[in-house]
Amino acid sequence: MRKLYREPLLHFLALGFGLFLLFNIVSGAKGGADRRVVVNDATVANIVRQHERALKRPLMPTELQGLIDSHVREEILFREGVAMGLDRDDLVIRRRVQQKMVVISEESAVRSAPTDAELQAYLSRHAERYGRPAVIGFDQVMLDPRRHGSALKADVAATLARLTAGAKPDTMGDSSLLPTTTPAIPTDLLARDYGDGFATSLATLPVGMWTGPVASGYGVHLVRITSWTPGHLATLDEVRPAVERDYESDRRLSASEDYYRKVRQKYDIVIDASIQSRLKAGVRD
Numbered sequence: 001m002r003k004l005y006r007e008p009l010l011h012f013l014a015l016g017f018g019l020f021l022l023f024n025i026v027s028g029a030k031g032g033a034d035r036r037v038v039v040n041d042a043t044v045a046n047i048v049r050q051h052e053r054a055l056k057r058p059l060m061p062t063e064l065q066g067l068i069d070s071h072v073r074e075e076i077l078f079r080e081g082v083a084m085g086l087d088r089d090d091l092v093i094r095r096r097v098q099q100k101m102v103v104i105s106e107e108s109a110v111r112s113a114p115t116d117a118e119l120q121a122y123l124s125r126h127a128e129r130y131g132r133p134a135v136i137g138f139d140q141v142m143l144d145p146r147r148h149g150s151a152l153k154a155d156v157a158a159t160l161a162r163l164t165a166g167a168k169p170d171t172m173g174d175s176s177l178l179p180t181t182t183p184a185i186p187t188d189l190l191a192r193d194y195g196d197g198f199a200t201s202l203a204t205l206p207v208g209m210w211t212g213p214v215a216s217g218y219g220v221h222l223v224r225i226t227s228w229t230p231g232h233l234a235t236l237d238e239v240r241p242a243v244e245r246d247y248e249s250d251r252r253l254s255a256s257e258d259y260y261r262k263v264r265q266k267y268d269i270v271i272d273a274s275i276q277s278r279l280k281a282g283v284r285d
Contacts, residue, residue, distance in 0.1 A: 037075050039271040077101040080263055105259035106252040120236050122247045130234040133186040137227035141173035144219040156213050160222050163210040
C-alpha cells in the first residue's frame with residue numbers, strides 16, 4: 001500500500017482530479033456572477049451624468065427607464081460576446097463587441113431568399129408605405145399678396161376673367177421663378193414644393209378650366225388642371241426592390257429581438273429597490 005502511495009502516476013492523477021474540481025468550483029461561481037446584472041445607484045448615477053451632460057437638462061423618468069433598459073441590453077450582449085470569444089480577435093471595447101453581437105443576432109435565424117408570396121404578403125401588410133401617389137399636370141398664374149395689398153381680390157378676379165377668356169398664362173400674374181406649366185408631378189412632390197394645402201386643393205379641382213385662387217407659401221394661384229392620374233396601391237412588380245430591402249431589414253430586426261429575448265432569460269436582472277421607487281414615483285435625485 002505504501003508503495004502504491006508513492007507511485008508517481010497516482011500523484012499525477014490525484015493532482016489532475018483536484019485541479020478539475022477547483023476549476024469547476026471557480027468557473028461555476030464565476031458563471032453565476034456573470035448571469036447577474038446589477039443596476040445600482042452608482043450605475044444610474046453614471047448613466048444620468050453622461051446623458052444629462054449631453055442633453056443639458058434633467059432626464060425624465062421614462063428616459064431614465066429607457067437608458068437603464070439599454071444598459072442591461074448592452075451588458076447582456078457584451079457578456080454573450082465575450083462568452084463566444086469575440087473579445088480575442090481584436091482590441092476589445094464594449095461597443096465593438098456589442099456591434100458584433102448585433103450582427104450575429106441578426107443572422108441567428110435561418111434565412112433564405114423570400115418568395116414572391118412572402119413579399120406580396122409583406123406588401124399587403126404595409127400597402128400604405130408603397131402607395132403610388134396621384135400625378136397631376138397643371139398651369140398656374142401666381143399673384144403676390146404683398147404687391148397687390150387691398151386690391152388683391154379685385155386683381156385676382158380680373159386675372160381669372162382674362163385667363164378664362166383665353167389670355168396666355170405666361171403673360172399674366174406676377175413674375176416669379178415658379179413654372180407656368182407643370183406637365184406632370186406626383187402629389188407628394190407637389191406638396192413638398194408648394195405645401196400640403198396647395199396639393200390637397202388641386203386634387204379637388206376640375207380638369208381643363210381655370211379656377212382659384214389657391215393659396216401657397218408663395219402667394220395665391222389661379223390654376224388650370226391639364227391632366228390627372230389617380231393614385232393607387234402599388235403592385236409588387238412596381239416596388240419589388242424597395243419591398244425586398246424593407247423585408248430583409250425587418251427580418252434582421254426581428255431576428256435580433258428574438259435572440260435578445262432568448263438570451264435575456266438566462267440573466268438575473270437586479271435593479272436596486274431605491275431606483276425602482278424613483279422610477280415608479282417619477283422623481284429623480
